[in-house]
Amino acid sequence: MKRLRNKYTKDERVRFISHLDLLRVFQRALRRADIKVAFSQGFNPHPKISFGPALVVGATTEADYMDVDLEEEISAEEFKKRMNKVLPPGIKIVESYEVDVNDPLSKRIKAAEYILKVNFKKNCKDVENKLEEFIKRDAIELEKETKSGKKMIDLKFYLLDLKALEIKEGYLKLYIKLKLEEGVPNPLNLLKALNEYLGDVFEMDSYKLHRKNIILE
Amino acid sequence: MEDLKDKIDALFIKVNKPTRYTGGELNSYIKNPEDVKMRFAFAFPDIYEVGMSHLGLRILYHLLNKREDVYCERVFAPWVDMEKLIREKNIPLFSLETKTPLHKFDFVGFTLQYELSYTNVINMLDLGGIPILSREREGLPFVIAGGPCAYNPSPLSEVIDFFVMGEGEEVINEVMDAYVDWKEKKGEREEFLEIVSQIKGVYVPKYYIEEYNKDGTIKDIRPIKKGVPEKVKKRIVKDFENVYHPEEQIVPFMDIVHDRIMLEVFRGCTRGCRFCQAGMIYRPLREKSKEKILELTDKLVKSTGYEEISLASLSTFDYSQIEDLIKELIEKYKDKGVGISIPSTRVDALSINLLKEIQKVRKTGLTLAPEAGTQRLRDVINKGITEEDILEATKEAFSAGWNNIKLYFMIGLPTETIEDVEGIADLAYKIVDNYKKVRGNVKNLKLTISTSTFVPKPFTPFQWARQDSIKEIIEKQDLLKKKLRSKVLKYNWHNPYMSFLEAVISRGDRKVGRAIIKAWEKGCKFDGWEEYLNYEKWEEAFKEAGVNPYFYANRERSLEEVFPWDVIDVGVNKRFLIREYKKSQERRITPDCRLYCTGCGVKDFDEGVVCFEAPKKQIYKR
Numbered sequence: 001m002k003r004l005r006n007k008y009t010k011d012e013r014v015r016f017i018s019h020l021d022l023l024r025v026f027q028r029a030l031r032r033a034d035i036k037v038a039f040s041q042g043f044n045p046h047p048k049i050s051f052g053p054a055l056v057v058g059a060t061t062e063a064d065y066m067d068v069d070l071e072e073e074i075s076a077e078e079f080k081k082r083m084n085k086v087l088p089p090g091i092k093i094v095e096s097y098e099v100d101v102n103d104p105l106s107k108r109i110k111a112a113e114y115i116l117k118v119n120f121k122k123n124c125k126d127v128e129n130k131l132e133e134f135i136k137r138d139a140i141e142l143e144k145e146t147k148s149g150k151k152m153i154d155l156k157f158y159l160l161d162l163k164a165l166e167i168k169e170g171y172l173k174l175y176i177k178l179k180l181e182e183g184v185p186n187p188l189n190l191l192k193a194l195n196e197y198l199g200d201v202f203e204m205d206s207y208k209l210h211r212k213n214i215i216l217e
Numbered sequence: 218m219e220d221l222k223d224k225i226d227a228l229f230i231k232v233n234k235p236t237r238y239t240g241g242e243l244n245s246y247i248k249n250p251e252d253v254k255m256r257f258a259f260a261f262p263d264i265y266e267v268g269m270s271h272l273g274l275r276i277l278y279h280l281l282n283k284r285e286d287v288y289c290e291r292v293f294a295p296w297v298d299m300e301k302l303i304r305e306k307n308i309p310l311f312s313l314e315t316k317t318p319l320h321k322f323d324f325v326g327f328t329l330q331y332e333l334s335y336t337n338v339i340n341m342l343d344l345g346g347i348p349i350l351s352r353e354r355e356g357l358p359f360v361i362a363g364g365p366c367a368y369n370p371s372p373l374s375e376v377i378d379f380f381v382m383g384e385g386e387e388v389i390n391e392v393m394d395a396y397v398d399w400k401e402k403k404g405e406r407e408e409f410l411e412i413v414s415q416i417k418g419v420y421v422p423k424y425y426i427e428e429y430n431k432d433g434t435i436k437d438i439r440p441i442k443k444g445v446p447e448k449v450k451k452r453i454v455k456d457f458e459n460v461y462h463p464e465e466q467i468v469p470f471m472d473i474v475h476d477r478i479m480l481e482v483f484r485g486c487t488r489g490c491r492f493c494q495a496g497m498i499y500r501p502l503r504e505k506s507k508e509k510i511l512e513l514t515d516k517l518v519k520s521t522g523y524e525e526i527s528l529a530s531l532s533t534f535d536y537s538q539i540e541d542l543i544k545e546l547i548e549k550y551k552d553k554g555v556g557i558s559i560p561s562t563r564v565d566a567l568s569i570n571l572l573k574e575i576q577k578v579r580k581t582g583l584t585l586a587p588e589a590g591t592q593r594l595r596d597v598i599n600k601g602i603t604e605e606d607i608l609e610a611t612k613e614a615f616s617a618g619w620n621n622i623k624l625y626f627m628i629g630l631p632t633e634t635i636e637d638v639e640g641i642a643d644l645a646y647k648i649v650d651n652y653k654k655v656r657g658n659v660k661n662l663k664l665t666i667s668t669s670t671f672v673p674k675p676f677t678p679f680q681w682a683r684q685d686s687i688k689e690i691i692e693k694q695d696l697l698k699k700k701l702r703s704k705v706l707k708y709n710w711h712n713p714y715m716s717f718l719e720a721v722i723s724r725g726d727r728k729v730g731r732a733i734i735k736a737w738e739k740g741c742k743f744d745g746w747e748e749y750l751n752y753e754k755w756e757e758a759f760k761e762a763g764v765n766p767y768f769y770a771n772r773e774r775s776l777e778e779v780f781p782w783d784v785i786d787v788g789v790n791k792r793f794l795i796r797e798y799k800k801s802q803e804r805r806i807t808p809d810c811r812l813y814c815t816g817c818g819v820k821d822f823d824e825g826v827v828c829f830e831a832p833k834k835q836i837y838k839r
């Protein structure tokens with residue numbers, strides 16, 4: 001058995017497919033490419049494929065990761081080539097390399113960088129300064145839904161960087177860097193907090209989110 | 218145009234399950250609309266998950282797109298959240314592939330699978346910027362329809378420009394060819410309708426008139442235009458072995474109702490259940506060879522990567538080489554983790570044994586359809602199974618390890634009495650006893666009993682019968698609710714108001730069509746969805762249209778009555794249907810016609826129509 005770590009992209013055309021959909025996409029692509037995947041043992045065997053933390057639906061990415069354990073000897077290069085031939089338009093593996101089978105992806109992923117664009121629904125002056133004030137606060141409190149009900153969290157603990165890339169009449173483009181692991185707040189949670197801080201200025205469902213990079217350790 | 222695309226794009230984030238509308242799935246077609254001569258919108262009047270699960274759509278989508286001069290795109294009924302948005306923002310209903318408004322196509326083709334989707338047909342036209350009435354469509358697309366419900370074209374005859382009767386694989390190409398010709402000659406809209414009215418299988422409603430007697434029954438349906446056929450004959454594919462079957466299939470991103478490869482192994486059915494419309498209208502029986510099926514599965518697995526193959530037909534275990542086929546498929550695909558599924562299980566031990574094999578690769582549920590609770594009633598409907606068959610099959614299943622079994626019955630069948638209804642419960646408890654015998658106790662057993670309600674359908678031996686009144690249906694359901702109260706049993710029943718509406722529409726005439734439009738005007742849509750059916754509005758619609766719905770649903774017809782669908786010829790003739798109806802009343806059964814021809818008439822319908830003959834030993838003996 002060998003493990004391949006794959007970096008893949010997901011563009012505009014497939015930005016609405018969910019995390020669960022994506023798992024199916026890869027499983028079926030593996031079958032089309034006729035590549036033998038390792039299966040877990042047990043009552044309900046399932047293919048050994050693992051992903052990093054889910055990307056929010058509607059977002060694109062140019063640097064997400066997926067690990068797959070293979071039953072057959074096949075080079076990373078060959079794997080990438082064969083998969084890219086059969087993946088649906090909009091999803092592509094850009095890098096593939098072998099890692100140790102005892103090297104779990106989840107332990108490697110540390111942080112992610114995003115570009116977030118959102119439209120203003122009303123005028124907002126002095127955005128740059130206000131952003132700085134927003135970050136400088138002692139805590140950025142946010143209510144987050146969890147399985148065990150609502151919970152207050154401090155975004156500041158997760159936020160590594162935030163700056164404005166473009167401030168235009170109609171929209172704002174942000175650069176965001178957040179810690180990344182299962183269950184951590186995502187850029188939309190941040191956007192919500194920022195929107196409250198600025199006095200409800202964004203058209204909240206007009207955003208475009210792009211994951212620029214995932215930082216592995 | 219680009220502007221519209223952006224507007225549409227901005228909607229996706231706001232709706233539930235956006236991949237219902239985004240397109241771009243594997244094996245869907247990307248063409249440049251400028252490069253084709255015809256743009257065809259295949260319209261399914263229900264949501265994506267339902268529509269994409271439909272084999273007919275899958276066949277015709279690929280068949281049309283194989284043509285270089287046609288671009289076939291898909292459009293589904295938008296769910297209510299999306300409809301609200303596009304109505305608010307004045308965005309016309311659009312196709313998945315290129316986000317083109319419906320009114321910009323050359324054709325909008327609906328498939329009519331169930332009557333309760335008719336308000337959705339109208340709603341989709343309206344949303345797509347197309348007038349809902351055929352006569353107001355100058356300069357706009359031709360709206361056409363096919364599918365099983367089209368065999369009674371009357372209710373939608375003011376909405377649909379023309380219907381295509383029967384199997385579409387050949388006739389759709391003839392219609393497309395005629396269109397190219399007509400377009401090049403820059404003909405008038407009327408001229409095209411005249412041209413297609415000469416294509417076999419095409420029914421242009423406005424060339425026919427429906428006249429009524431004083432009592433509301435039909436006096437006559439006849440052509441009012443010279444040269445159109447007196448009766449429109451359905452199309453039958455004669456060479457089923459080689460007829461087009463897609464070698465690829467769209468693989469949706471989201472989970473749909475039937476998310477698997479669908480491969481049609483045979484068409485038609487010879488069993489002759491008297492309530493079953495499909496069993497009559499899809500005759501004659503035609504099989505694909507085992508070799509052909511294996512070749513197609515190979516290509517389909519390669520092109521889709523699906524983990525499951527469904528062998529589709531009306532009764533797959535009747536396929537003449539079913540044992541060999543299943544064994545070979547399992548052998549070939551088990552290492553790839555590809556399983557097999559069979560839509561309905563025949564009630565016998567052989568089928569259970571085969572399912573046992575299938576189950577080793579991929580777990581599958583077990584569904585049996587005894588249809589009626591007593592032997593008397595099973596004989597009336599010509600369901601050729603006995604109580605022993607049912608008990609033996611379920612016993613076999615319990616020994617093989619199944620704990621969950623679903624049983625399907627129908628209530629309200631002609632001649633049904635309270636004993637027959639109670640028979641359903643009695644049978645259920647006999648099966649529970651069986652489980653106890655096999656397993657010692659009933660701890661793990663779950664037996665689901667579902668009843669649908671009998672809806673008399675055109676072109677069946679029961680087309681003359683009445684449907685039970687809503688009150689009678691509810692009484693029977695209540696009786697079963699009481700009788701089937703047990704920890705190991707679960708009882709599901711069908712909404713009686715829906716069944717009633719189905720019965721009104723399925724044998725409806727043009728007057729009923731007006732009531733459907735009225736109902737839509739009042740906001741009815743998704744009538745087959747429990748949460749959206751609004752029966753009060755339908756009642757108002759009937760009243761305002763001057764239609765007495767009970768006249769259509771609950772009235773027994775005389776054998777002489779003229780039906781709206783008498784203008785269509787499906788091959789199975791009325792003499793046969795009458796004979797079967799009479800035999801049902803005498804509780805006489807008619808054997809499976811693979812044993813010997815029982816004279817339904819389809820053989821003599823057209824030159825070259827051949828009924829499949831299985832080697833005698835393989836026929837399932839009753």
Ligand code: SF4
Nearest residue numbers: 810814815816817828
């Ligand atoms: S013509 Fe005879 S064999 Fe053919 S479907 Fe009809 S009854 Fe069956």
